[in-house]
Amino acid sequence: MKQKLFLILFLLFITLNISGCWSKKELNEIAIILGTGVDYTKDNKIQLTYQLARPAAFGGGGMGGGPGGGAAMNQNITWVISATGDTVFDAQDKLSQQVSRHLYLGHNVVLILGERLCRHGVKDVNNFFHRQPLSRGTVWVMATPQEAKKVLESHSELQITSAQAVGFLARFRTGYAVKFRDFSQDLASRGTDPVLTRVELKNQGVAQGPGLEKVHHHQEIVITGTAIFKGDKLIGWLDSRETQGLRCIKGEMHEMRITVPSPIYPDKNISLKVIAGNTKIEPAYQKGEIKFYLTVRAEVDLIEQQDEEDFTQPEMIKIVENKAAAEIRQHIKTTLDKVQGEYKVDSFGFGEAFHCKHKREWSMLKNRWDEEFTNAQVYLTVKVKLRDTGMQGRRASLKK
Amino acid sequence: MGKILEGGKIDARQTLYLLVTMIYATLILFVPQNTVAHAQQDAWLSFLVAFAGGVLISLVVINLSLRFPGQTLFEYLPRILGRFPGKIIGFFYVWLFIHLCALVDREYCSTIVAAFMPETPLVVFLIHGTIMFAYLAYSGLEVLARLSQLFLPLNAGLLTILFVLATPEMKVVNILPVFDTSLLSLAKSTLTPLSWFGEIITLAVIIPYLAEQKNVYRLTIKALFFVLVLIELSTVGVLLIFGPALTGSYLFPVLNGTKMINIANFFERLEIIPIVIWITSGTVKATLFFWAATLGSAQLLGLKDYHPLILPLAVIVTSLSYLLHPNIIDLLNFLTEDFPFYALTFEFLIPFLLLIIVLIKETGKK
Numbered sequence: 091m092k093q094k095l096f097l098i099l100f101l102l103f104i105t106l107n108i109s110g111c112w113s114k115k116e117l118n119e120i121a122i123i124l125g126t127g128v129d130y131t132k133d134n135k136i137q138l139t140y141q142l143a144r145p146a147a148f149g150g151g152g153m154g155g156g157p158g159g160g161a162a163m164n165q166n167i168t169w170v171i172s173a174t175g176d177t178v179f180d181a182q183d184k185l186s187q188q189v190s191r192h193l194y195l196g197h198n199v200v201l202i203l204g205e206r207l208c209r210h211g212v213k214d215v216n217n218f219f220h221r222q223p224l225s226r227g228t229v230w231v232m233a234t235p236q237e238a239k240k241v242l243e244s245h246s247e248l249q250i251t252s253a254q255a256v257g258f259l260a261r262f263r264t265g266y267a268v269k270f271r272d273f274s275q276d277l278a279s280r281g282t283d284p285v286l287t288r289v290e291l292k293n294q295g296v297a298q299g300p301g302l303e304k305v306h307h308h309q310e311i312v313i314t315g316t317a318i319f320k321g322d323k324l325i326g327w328l329d330s331r332e333t334q335g336l337r338c339i340k341g342e343m344h345e346m347r348i349t350v351p352s353p354i355y356p357d358k359n360i361s362l363k364v365i366a367g368n369t370k371i372e373p374a375y376q377k378g379e380i381k382f383y384l385t386v387r388a389e390v391d392l393i394e395q396q397d398e399e400d401f402t403q404p405e406m407i408k409i410v411e412n413k414a415a416a417e418i419r420q421h422i423k424t425t426l427d428k429v430q431g432e433y434k435v436d437s438f439g440f441g442e443a444f445h446c447k448h449k450r451e452w453s454m455l456k457n458r459w460d461e462e463f464t465n466a467q468v469y470l471t472v473k474v475k476l477r478d479t480g481m482q483g484r485r486a487s488l489k490k
Numbered sequence: 491m492g493k494i495l496e497g498g499k500i501d502a503r504q505t506l507y508l509l510v511t512m513i514y515a516t517l518i519l520f521v522p523q524n525t526v527a528h529a530q531q532d533a534w535l536s537f538l539v540a541f542a543g544g545v546l547i548s549l550v551v552i553n554l555s556l557r558f559p560g561q562t563l564f565e566y567l568p569r570i571l572g573r574f575p576g577k578i579i580g581f582f583y584v585w586l587f588i589h590l591c592a593l594v595d596r597e598y599c600s601t602i603v604a605a606f607m608p609e610t611p612l613v614v615f616l617i618h619g620t621i622m623f624a625y626l627a628y629s630g631l632e633v634l635a636r637l638s639q640l641f642l643p644l645n646a647g648l649l650t651i652l653f654v655l656a657t658p659e660m661k662v663v664n665i666l667p668v669f670d671t672s673l674l675s676l677a678k679s680t681l682t683p684l685s686w687f688g689e690i691i692t693l694a695v696i697i698p699y700l701a702e703q704k705n706v707y708r709l710t711i712k713a714l715f716f717v718l719v720l721i722e723l724s725t726v727g728v729l730l731i732f733g734p735a736l737t738g739s740y741l742f743p744v745l746n747g748t749k750m751i752n753i754a755n756f757f758e759r760l761e762i763i764p765i766v767i768w769i770t771s772g773t774v775k776a777t778l779f780f781w782a783a784t785l786g787s788a789q790l791l792g793l794k795d796y797h798p799l800i801l802p803l804a805v806i807v808t809s810l811s812y813l814l815h816p817n818i819i820d821l822l823n824f825l826t827e828d829f830p831f832y833a834l835t836f837e838f839l840i841p842f843l844l845l846i847i848v849l850i851k852e853t854g855k856k
Contacts, residue, residue: 107618196759220739223605227732227750228758261755271659271732271750278735439663446666 121191124168125253126229127238128215129204131174136207136215138181139172139239140193141253168251170243178218196224199257201231201270202289204238208317208324216277216322219270227271230260233286233317233324241291244309256289256311263345265313266333277322280456281441285336288315288327320435320460328428335425338386338418339438343367348390348421350413353406358396362414365389365477371443375451380466382440385473386422390414392479398488407476415472426468436463496785496796498632501701502709504639509690509713510720511638511645512778515771516597517686517717518649518724518744524826526729527738528679531664532671533725536679541718543680544687547838548710551690554845555697556706563694564789570844570851579840580790586836587783588803590689592811593825594776595619598768599811600818605745606765616808623777624804627784628797631699634777641770646720648763652748653727655760659750660730681830683721687714688837695782741818780807 125141147165171188175181186193201219203212219225234241246255260267265287276284294310316328316336328336337343346364351357367388374381392401392410399406429437441459445452455462500508525533558566563583568576599615626634671679693710697703728743731750737743745764752758784803788796815821 223608227746228752271736275664275733275736278739279733442663445670446663449667449670 115192115194119191120194121189122194122196123198124251125200125202125242125256126195126198127172127202127204127242128178128207129238130207130210130214135174135176136178136181137172137174137204137239138178138185139170139242140185141242141251142169142171142189142193143167143197143251144169167245168253170239172239178215194224195222196226198225198229199253200260201229202238202241203231203233203286205233205235205324207238208233208286208319211322212319213277213322216274220274225270227269227274229270230257231268231270231273231286232256232260232289234289234291235327236290241289241311244291244311246310247295247297247308252311256313259311259313260287263342265330266316266337266340266342279442280459281436281443281445281452282439283321283435283437283460284319285437286317286319287313288317290314318429318433318435318437320433325435326428326433328425331421332425332428335421335423336429336437338367338388338422339369339384339425341367341369341386343369343386343388347393348414348417350410350417352395352397352399353409353413354399355397360392360396360399360410360413361394362390362410362476363393365391371438371440373440373444373447375444375448380444380455380462382443382466382468383471384422384468385471386418387473387475388414388418389475389477391477395485398485400484400488401479402484411474411476414474414476418474419470419472422470422472430464430466430468434464435460440466440468496631496699498630498635498699499701500632500635500696500699502705504635505696505700506709506713506716507638507642508635508696508774508778509693509710510716511642511771511774512692513686513689513714513717514720515768515775516594517683517721519601519742519768519772520597520822520825521683521686521721522725522728522743523738523740524682524822525679525725526734526743528675529671530675530734530738531666531729532669532676533679533729533734534665534722535669535671536676537683537718537721537725539676539680540683540687541714543684544690544714544717545711547688547841548690548693548714549707550838550841550845551694552697552706552710554841554848555694556703557848559703560698562698562785562789563691564786567844570847577790580786583836584783584786584790586833587692587779587786588807588810591623591776591779591783592807592814593821593829594772594779595623595807596811596815596821597825598772598776600821601742601745601768602765604818605742605761613808613812616812619773619776620804620808622773623780624800626773626777627781628800631696631781634774634781638771638774641774645767645771648767649720649723652751652760652763653723655751655753655757656727656731656747658753660727661733662730664731664733665726665729681834682826685830685833685837687717688834690714691837691841692778692782694841695785741822780804 122143122145123140124143127139129137129139131137144167147167171185173181173184173188175184182193207215242253244252246252249255249258266285268286273284273286276282289311291309292312293307294312295308297308315330316333317324318326318328334346337346343364344366347361348364349359349361352360367386370385372383372385374383401407429435436459440463522533525536529536555563558569564580567580570576571579595616599612599619602615603610603612626637690710697706700706724744728737728747731747732743740746745761748760748764751760780803784796784799787799815824
């Protein structure tokens with residue numbers, strides 16, 4: 091009898107406990123944040139902007155819609171809200187009084203930082219995204235010369251939201267993409283100064299469709315280069331071309347496009363796509379002088395030619411390879427001149443490479459690494475291999 | 491004699507699994523962070539050193555235990571030191587096991603609260619944990635061993651899969667350069683993992699229940715080696731993902747490492763896997779210490795049955811784990827700064843002294 095009673099009580103206890111979680115938040119109780127923007131206002135406060143998804147509109151009533159497609163017309167798919175506060179959490183606290191659901195950071199795609207904040211220093215805000223249990227290291231971090239709030243107040247023609255769209259841009263490595271983890275690692279490292287993807291809201295293309303005969307200009311978030319930091323402070327920008335040089339030095343050349351002048355007809359061009367590439371940094375320390383030997387290897391595919399070079403000739407391939415190597419070398423030189431010469435920072439991780447090779451010297455140099463790096467010589471070797479020529483060997487119009 | 495106290499017998503394989511689970515469970519939860527904070531990218535080296543220390547400790551413990559066949563630590567302590575001092579030291583060991591159990595319980599519950607359910611009171615998890623391991627201790631050592639036999643292959647497999655999935659996020663430069671840490675920091679970083687490997691002292695309670703005692707040495711070293719493999723996998727794994735600076739700053743680096751997994755923008759959010767690993771292995775670990783504490787107190791008090799002690803000890807463990815540390819930072823500081831010295835006293839110093847006394851006595855007899 092006693093045992094039976096105990097069993098019943100025990101079963102009751104179990105049913106009470108497995109029925110649900112204590113801090114459960116159902117899907118219809120949370121507001122999913124897709125994009126986060128942080129700005130530094132004129133009166134020195136933190137302005138936090140969230141792009142919230144409105145999943146009810148995602149199904150796409152009427153035309154369009156569906157996963158991957160743009161949203162239906164005249165539906166608000168996102169809701170962009172912002173508030174200012176002394177810290178990020180302070181601002182979020184104010185937001186939570188405006189939103190009828192729990193703010194849920196777990197699905198955040200991008201973190202966009204405004205220029206004023208970047209110039210002031212990002213250490214004031216990035217800690218929140220470390221301590222928040224729902225925040226992830228996979229979030230794409232970007233900097234914008236505009237206001238982050240303005241950038242998030244946009245939508246995408248192809249993706250459902252602009253935050254997801256810019257997330258895809260980063261994922262496809264169209265610029266130099268930086269994850270929150272990479273950014274934090276660079277911030278903590280003495281041998282690498284952080285960089286961020288630069289994004290802007292720009293008039294981009296024309297949206298057309300039946301019923302849209304009146305030309306409708308559309309603003310879309312686009313990647314326009316790279317932001318260069320010294321420590322946690324922004325000190326300058328690289329444009330898209332200079333970003334290519336950065337990608338070469340960092341060894342992230344996959345999917346990079348290069349266009350070189352034709353070897354025979356100087357006013358015509360040849361376009362190549364980098365299929366695979368890697369970079370090796372070999373540091374040397376001699377009599378107080380720091381030298382770096384940079385070896386870049388790239389495999390390229392021929393994508394387009396404007397004139398009639400014959401690519402069935404091995405010599406021609408050799409020539410194009412050399413041209414491409416020269417082009418990559420030029421990219422790297424431009425970027426190095428700007429970053430090392432003008433901004434005087436080490437955004438490339440030369441310091442880390444030096445640390446790996448010269449442990450003892452590093453402990454002396456690490457506190458003034460940026461100055462030391464400015465005086466360092468970088469010697470370049472670029473090797474390019476042409477792998478494929480697309481679907482064609484020689485041009486159809488080329489006469490034998 | 492308290493021979494009938496625990497009737498279970500476990501075979502070699504179960505012992506191996508039980509010992510591995512007992513050590514690695516919390517080792518991969520709290521220790522990588524602290525070790526990396528001291529030893530930076532050379533943390534893998536400190537685990538090697540700690541492993542060597544663990545082997546030394548296990549040799550002492552096994553050598554001591556095999557001199558008193560069929561008896562647990564609590565039974566042979568009075569035979570070495572005399573009735574009264576032996577029992578006092580014995581009660582210190584009971585306290586150690588109670589404390590270890592409370593710590594393990596607290597570590598798990600704090601993790602869940604910090605990482606997943608910040609709004610749920612800690613005590614809710616503590617009570618659930620206690621009910622679980624009290625029930626398991628009631629079922630005895632054999633059931634516990636079979637449980638570890640069930641969970642360990644699963645957990646080790648899951649852990650390996652996790653780090654294989656995370657390889658796209660790994661960069662070799664993150665663990666370079668090697669041997670960059672000063673000897674002092676390396677020594678500091680070794681202490682905490684060493685105290686974890688030292689938990690092998692529990693073997694002194696388990697040995698009498700092994701089905702065959704021939705291969706205990708080989709078995710134990712095998713178990714310690716397996717733990718080494720698991721901890722090296724986790725630590726080097728998270729180091730490759732985050733580099734030393736970030737790894738040293740995260741409370742649960744393995745959890746953060748899991749969060750980085752993203753295969754094709756589709757296969758992601760696998761955080762539940764480390765939690766499954768931690769909860770299942772942690773339950774086994776806490777129960778083993780709890781079982782050792784109840785068995786020990788029963789043997790010291792000369793009871794015929796240890797089951798009546800389960801409930802009161804469970805209450806003590808729950809309140810201890812709730813009251814010992816006000817917050818997770820305090821718990822971490824204790825585990826990394828005070829715990830090694832406190833634990834190693836019991837894990838190495840006392841068994842070592844006991845072994846010397848036994849050796850002196852034996853030569854005296856001759």
